[in-house]
Amino acid sequence: xxxxxxxxxxxxxxxxxxxxxxxxxxxxxxxxxxxxxxxxxxxxxxxxxxxxxxxxxxxxxxxxxxxxxxxxxxxxxxxxxxxxxxxxxxxxxxxxxxxxxxxxxxxxxxxxxxxxxxxxxxxxxxxxxxxxxxxxxxxxxxxxxxxxxxxxxxxxxxxxxxxxxxxxxxxxxxxxxxxxxxxxxxxxxxxxxxxxxxxxxxxxxxxxxxxxx
Amino acid sequence: xxxxxxxxxxxxxxxxxxxxxxxxxxxxxxxxxxxxxxxxxxxxxxxxxxxxxxxxxxxxxxxxxxxxxxxxxxxxxxxxxxxxxxxxxxxxxxxxxxxxxxxxx
Numbered sequence: 001x002x003x004x005x006x007x008x009x010x011x012x013x014x015x016x017x018x019x020x021x022x023x024x025x026x027x028x029x030x031x032x033x034x035x036x037x038x039x040x041x042x043x044x045x046x047x048x049x050x051x052x053x054x055x056x057x058x059x060x061x062x063x064x065x066x067x068x069x070x071x072x073x074x075x076x077x078x079x080x081x082x083x084x085x086x087x088x089x090x091x092x093x094x095x096x097x098x099x100x101x102x103x104x105x106x107x108x109x110x111x112x113x114x115x116x117x118x119x120x121x122x123x124x125x126x127x128x129x130x131x132x133x134x135x136x137x138x139x140x141x142x143x144x145x146x147x148x149x150x151x152x153x154x155x156x157x158x159x160x161x162x163x164x165x166x167x168x169x170x171x172x173x174x175x176x177x178x179x180x181x182x183x184x185x186x187x188x189x190x191x192x193x194x195x196x197x198x199x200x201x202x203x204x205x206x207x208x209x210x211x212x213x
Numbered sequence: 214x215x216x217x218x219x220x221x222x223x224x225x226x227x228x229x230x231x232x233x234x235x236x237x238x239x240x241x242x243x244x245x246x247x248x249x250x251x252x253x254x255x256x257x258x259x260x261x262x263x264x265x266x267x268x269x270x271x272x273x274x275x276x277x278x279x280x281x282x283x284x285x286x287x288x289x290x291x292x293x294x295x296x297x298x299x300x301x302x303x304x305x306x307x308x309x310x311x312x313x314x315x316x317x318x
Contacts (some may be wrong), residue, residue, distance in 0.1 A: 038268065038269070041236060044235055044236035044267045044268060044269045045267060045268040046265075046268070046300075047268055047299065047300055047303050051236075051267075053236050073230050111233050115243075146279065146282055146283070147275055147276075147278055147279035147282055147309060148279070149276075149278060149279070150272045150275070153275075183305055183308045183309070186304060186305040187271075187275070187305065187306070187309070188300060188304075189303075189304075192267070192303070
């Protein structure tokens with residue numbers, strides 16, 4: 001899930017990264033990690049609580065690090081607490097997913113300088129089929145009225161707070177299917193808690209901005 | 214731990230689910246519901262004695278409903294216990310599934 005969402009954030013023509021909502025994206029990527037752990041049958045969630053089912057390795061360094069942290073912190077028991085905990089650790093989840101996509105031969109890494117001093121990183125596509133597959137699955141999940149596959153429900157609910165759906169569908173399509181997108185985003189506890197975390201952060205940031213007279 | 218029993222009533226295949234539908238039970242739950250959907254045109258999942266359902270359990274129910282939708286079969290969820298209803302309400306599953314207070318048969 002994490003790699004699929006990060007792959008979607010790569011501009012297929014320039015190789016640049018689309019980060020439209022920085023904090024929202026960071027929270028959503030934490031949610032993607034928990035979805036990956038759920039798909040690997042390592043964790044399960046209730047409406048609030050999160051449980052470790054199996055602390056054994058997954059084969060992914062990112063997932064194993066989060067799982068090991070969870071196994072050590074028995075005092076944190078809810079989905080929301082763990083989303084905040086991993087968010088505040090400021091792990092480079094996006095960078096780790098990009099490195100994995102490069103290792104798999106899907107992207108390549110280019111570094112250059114803008115105005116001689118500013119480092120610019122790009123991730124041009126070596127194989128654009130995986131990104132096309134993600135885009136097609138998202139479009140189908142949103143535009144059809146069929147109940148989507150579990151993985152595609154999770155994908156919609158992470159791509160939405162990252163602000164990435166606008167790169168898959170037109171504004172008119174998104175507006176027409178807004179209710180369906182909201183419905184899909186609400187199905188999973190993890191995505192509901194990601195949305196809560198983003199809303200709480202937005203509220204805090206708005207309180208910190210002085211009102212203009 | 215989950216207990217699954219099946220019977221046919223007035224043309225509906227009723228799968229009664231008791232206990233806890235968590236990650237440990239999700240595969241068995243999905244397999245039972247899918248198998249009922251594949252063999253019957255109308256399937257009801259009776260959750261009257263289901264004590265708990267986790268996200269993994271909900272995914273199992275949703276994927277069985279997806280299988281029914283793909284086959285053009287009717288799939289209904291009935292008799293939700295209070296804790297299970299709370300989970301369904303929070304997830305907005307009433308937008309996706311046919312939910313009945315009583316069995317439809």
